[in-house]
Amino acid sequence: MEKVEQSIIAPGSNVDFEDTKVEVSKGLERLQQKLETIFLQKGIVLLLIGFLLGRALILSHLTPFALPFFASVYLLRRRKAPIVLIGLTAGGLTVSLGNAVLIFISSLVFLVSFKLLSRFQKDEIKSLPYFVLATSFFSKCAFLYIQQSFQFTIYNGLMAGVEASLTFILTLIFMQSIPLLSLKKRKRSLKIEEVVSLIIMLASVLTGTIGWKFYGLSAEHVLSRYLVLVFSFVGGATVGSTVGVVTGLIFSLANVSSFYQMSLLAFSGLLGGLLKEGKRAGTAIGLFIATLLIGMYGETNTPLDVNIYETAIAIVLLFLTPINLISQLAKHIPGTNEHTQEQQQYMRKIRDITVHRVEQFSSVFQALSNSFSQYDQWREGDHEESDFDYILSNVTEKTCQTCFKKEKCWTANFDKTYEIMKTAMQEMEDGNGNLSPKLRRDLDKHCSRVQKVEEAIFQEVSFLHANKKLKQQVQESRKLVAEQLLGVSEVMGNFAKEIQRERENHQKQEEMILDALQDFGLDIEQVEIYSLEEGNVDIDMTLPTVNGHGESEKIIAPLLSDILGETIIVQMEEQSPFPNGFNYVTFRSAKAFTIDTGIAHAAKGGGLISGDSFSTIELGARKYAIAISDGMGNGERAHHESNETLRLLQKILQSGIEEKVAIKSINSILSLRTPDEIFSTLDLAMIDLQDASAKFLKIGSTPSFVKRGDQVLKIESSNLPMGILQEFDVDVVSTQLKAGDLLIMMSDGIFEGPKHVENYDLWMKRKIKELETEDPQQIADLIMEEVIRTRSGSIEDDMTIVVANIKHNTPKWSAIPFGKKALIS
Template sequence: MPEHSSVIEPYVRVRKTREKKYAKALKMRRLNFPAGLISWETAGACAALALLTNLRLMGELAPFGLAFWAVAARGERYRLLLYGLIALTTAFISGGIHFAAGMFLAMLVFGFLRYKLSRPRLPLIVIVGLALPAGMLPVAWLSQFHTYDVLLLVLEAILAMLSTAVFMQVYRHPPAKLAPDKHIEGITSWIVFLGLLLLALMQGGGILTQVSHGLARLIVMAAALAFGPGMAAAAGALLGFFLGIQGVGFIWAGVLAFAGFLAGLFRPYGKVFTAVGFLLATTSLSLYISGWESVPMEAAVTSAAIVFFLLGPVFPERLQALAPFVGQGAEDEAEKVRELTAVRIKDYALVFRELAAAFQQVAALEKREKEPPMASTVEAVVERVCKFCPSRRRCWEKDAQRTYNAMLRVLADLNSGQNIREIKGPDFFVKICRKKDDFLRAVHLVHELESYQQNCNMRLEEGRELMTIQLAGLSQIMLELSKEVRQGVGEMHQRSRHQFFHVEIGVAQAAKGDADVCGDYYSYLELRDGKQAFILSDGMGNGSKAHQESRSAVQLVEQLLLAGFRNEAVVRTVNTILQLRSSEENFATLDVLLVDTEHGEAEFLKIGAAPSYLRHSGRVREIKSPSVPLGILNDVELKPVKITLDDDALIVMATDGIFEVLPSQPDWLKKSLASHDLHHPQVLADEVIHQSRLLSGRPELRDDVTVLVCRAKRLKHKIRDLVS
């Protein structure tokens, strides 16, 4: 049995201390306050709620507190309780017991209509418009429903509904994502919301009035810098209207509107000129309206606002922390949706990857289990001809090897293209076999069936290989799309702006002989990752048929590159499709140039294509990658060539018809490029075609010729920002 030991401690009176600790722990467990509610967002929303609850128009209309409480709580129980307590406390302090009781009753009606009433499901704006009059009915009843009180009640309900719509737009549109061409309602709602806060702040009187004036000017300058003169003038007019309600005169609506418009005109020159334009407008109009006596005060208030405006980049995160009710909920919701979308896309990508692996495993298993065609041929012939022959034992048991060799010889003759009537077989076979004619016909029939079956199996394997390539490529695209969704559109756009090179292009073509259509095809496009692709293809033969083949190959490459497929998957897909599209021999060359304008790099993908040339500082470099054209072999070996671009580098791509111009001197184009000092791409392309006609010694070219010239130019930082 295990031994138990005990330790005797000295007597200590700790009962009361433990009881106090247990009581505190019990209280802390009961409070269980949500951590998300203790934040700067809650503090900012509470401050705005207190100001809006205290705001009274004409000394009697106070609908804004209930409307903001209904929107800011976002249906969360703890926010409803906390914000409701703040609103009721502010209502009791500013309006007394009757105002607080009316708001409390309105909150109860709102809760019943919003969360207890299932049908009909009313919009939030309508619920606020019904809850506010319901809460104020006892007050109207005490005044025996006087006409003036009923009119105020209706007007207050209308203002509550309008302010609810404004607050909903505020929470729906974070200021960091506002765009003047997309979010006019959001920008206007923000201006009205800030105007209501300034109006509530002005009711405190004294220094708060001057603070409100300074904040109004700061908001107008920020609108001028962010959105331009139009929205700045609108912000100045609205904020001036709210300032005029408090008794400073509606003339300030025109002053701030003009100042915002003038400041917005200086927006392209930066923040300092925007502030100077605003200061000039406000001081000059103040001098014109109120005389010299008002200029020092106006200049002081505007200068203080300008100081905060110029110091904006120093503490933007602190300002955002002090006012996080600027749409934190909308940003969080958008982040959740973006993360969920990225996860679902990644799941689909993994499914496609597994499907590609399954197809690949099936193909490998079938290759291992494939029975040799000769064994199946022997069994089929024996079953058809030799099964009931009297000489079966002699042929396939005693002389099995000689019979087998005779069959091999017959099959070899069939494979060489001989007719079945011309085949006689070896002497041993002719003397012994009693059914030699039936035997030869059976071998011929089985051989034809085996050939047809092998052809079908080969097509099936090619189709399965194409499906595997497509599924694997699609999986890779969706994985990259998932990463891009997580990064966000802003980061992707910022990454695509880093363009350090600009590419100019020139193209010239000439058809073979006197043909009207060139069999070559070319294209150039900009990919979604910022790279630029230049594609050149030469179809088999010449004329319209070759043109169709090369165009089909180029257009397919375009779509695959735009979809985001990797280079190897693009080449293998095009090669397989060219093989499957027609039973006849069908091939095309492929010459692809991918230019990375951000890092100044170029990558060549050459499949059966002619060499290209890179010219820089008078030196010419030949770039080639030996391989067969697309559509001939099942497996295409891709050997990309990467180079680093320098400023003013020229890349010349051409089809193989350029070497038919002077067969005795295949390097004539390289020598010609080294001797020329032409830099314009189109001029150089036309000159190469002109030299081809001269050197051929005949008016008609021997083959189609296409010349594509690219010129890389390094961008300075100012020009780069403007172009990108």
């Protein structure tokens, strides 16, 4: 029974505990928001800072903090200026009545002068430090003149000048620090200058606590050490030591007897930052060690036990500080993990927004493409009936409307008349303007104006043919636009996917490769891995300058090849111009296959301008394209057409658009841009350099051949030349090539060039099979020479032949067995 009761009560108690926990966290958040509202928005923080700065002194009698702080608040947060003035005056009263009067009077002088001269100044921010400088100097001189019974010495003038110079500098510092105290204008990250300015302002505020003691312990010592602890824990040794030096320096200027504090705070910031990996306890240990060392061996005016007590209180304050507050502060300090994560989050947000926008553009282009395509689809089925009705109305308007028998034809015999007219239009359209004898006899019996009706039908049918041709051109233009928009949509979609891929964190693999190479005896300064994807390895290394014996290519690349399990080569090496500098080397994956090409071409009759054009294009890291285009005819016009075809092909393929879409786009452009019957063929081979797979797209071109040992394979396709048909399907022939294959592509001047040959296929296969060399250039020259010999040395047509030899990519240096392939996983 007790167990049952416990099982019933326990879940409820857990739920109550979770609800209580949630309520407590929400209550803390509400309390934090209320405190931020009270202290930041209501100006309580500025009031407290003003009070402490009002009683802060430099060299025991200079007060350079009050006027710069009031002027900065007046310029940046004008509504809070009265509260700040009250705080500064109250702080000055704790020092002396004269100090309070000086602060109040100098602030009023600044307000009056700044207001009177505001119409003459263009930039208030730039002019503010100069107003503060002049106001401070003249106010201090007048105050000293009155205080010393209307006497003025050179020493007083020098002190006034020193204080005025300090106010000029402090104004610049406070102008950067005050916006950080605003709830509405918090920045996501701080610049180094802003961090230093904030530290100077905080240290200046702490000087207002000089002289405060409780139980013999100095408040300024406790608070300064607490400040150094917080920044050491947040920013590390660099920030901690900087805070220590700045705080100690300002304390030393305020009180010469506190000069030893600078060494104590700087040393504490350094040790605390170095030990920050031990969390708050490690930072606290750093301060404790610095206190013991400086207290025992330094020249201090404070007993060691008092220093230890002050340090202990600062450590307790550090542990009482909420971790959320420390994390919020760390997000603003450059170099911290929190700041890095914040920046990465911001970059991810920007990346996601960019990807979203690119995807939106991609969807817009795809929608436009679908809109053009759907318009043509639903328009196709409505033409025939509407065209017939339109022609019939025009014919009857010209003939039947003025005929005396129209009532008999269209009222009494509507069906028969309609059928005869429809048949006449169909025969006129199909028979090139002629009617069959039977239909002519029927039309003579039925109609009294046969000749006029026949002429009207012929005229309307002619108009119909012209309209259809125009509509077909418009429809082809729409299809071209639709295909281009679809291609752009696909390219933008792929681009969005590439943007979305984040750079992987390869820190572990970088350290493994670095250790492995150093264990081998190589001196490596730095390794940066950008990609370990198979076939797409990308590694950068920084090496000390060596004697130039090719260590990167001969040793490091072979070692990486064995470690990563694929061939790695040196893509680029940047040599240092200095003898003791560093070399920067980029290692990339080697291509599995390479292609050697040989090309032979000749113009008709041995001329200079050939109608054939050829191109070899390397597309990215994997694809290699070989293309031959033959313009119709010979000479300059044919050369222009074929060259333009290859130029458009190269531009479109390099943009990332798929091959079939690219060829259809080029065909549409060639067929629409000119009314002349100028055609061109295209023979395109796309070879993948990683697996040697090949795609052949032949548009009106001659067959290609692959020589594999004693075999000769023929590759052909039946597509008309580009520019003849406005719409056609591209047949793609896929073939798997192998290492050692010879790919032979040629124009019709080579394939159909041999004289007295009935079967060009058999003749070309026999000549290729008889070849004894594997050099691409020699093969191209031999085949062209053989064709020209059959013509007794004459060149009857433009000739072009491209021979490609597919080879395994054998690295110059083989992999060095290292036995640590499992390092990278």
